[in-house]
Amino acid sequence: MIEQKATAVTEKGELTGFVAEPGFFEQLVPDGDTRLVVSVPVELLPKVHRALVSVMQGPMGFLFRQQIDRQSPREEGAPPVDYVSLGQPKAAVLSALVRFDGLLYHDARGEFWVRGANGDSVILDTDGLVFCYPDDLGFRDALAAQGIPCKEVTTVRDQDYVKHWFFAAYDVQERGLINALGLAEMASR
Secondary structure, X not given: OOOOOEEEEOOOOOEOOOOOOOEEEEEEOOOOOEEEEEEOOOXXXXXXXXXXXXXXXXXXXXXXXXXXXXXXXXXXXXXXEEEEEEEEOHHHHHHHHHHOHHHHHHOOOEEEEEEOOOOOEEXXXXXXXXXXXOOOHHHHHHHXXXXXXXXXXXXXXXXXXXXXXXXXXXXXXXXXXHHHOOOEEEOOO
């Protein structure tokens, strides 16, 4: 079984066998705009995520929002720690998405936000869902090229119980990502 960021489980913690069906759909956000929600099985996630980032223009901003510090756990309810870098060449960001793929696509310790020069964003969350802001034809075309249909699908977030996975093997990738993109720790909000 391929490592997943999050898996659906029963109340007793047993795997349910839920597998994300490929699909994307519009979702209204509080400011009145729409975003695209993308759900794909874990084996498609790297390719689809990179395709979405590829349509954005550089230079890019990159945010790693560390929700869980696996090596030095914070108190429950503590705010996440943000690591940020601006003005990254598009090639550097795309390279990091490949180099640190285990951390990004298989470990639930954080969210990864990429912001393009035009203000568009692609966010990979701790559940393995991807959010594209705004709902843009470029994103839709990239998803169509990957064979992802425009249809509302059941996501891991729709499940009653979800278990998130944190792998010690990706601790080195976490430090590597921070160093490779020159991510600076931002003060807690």
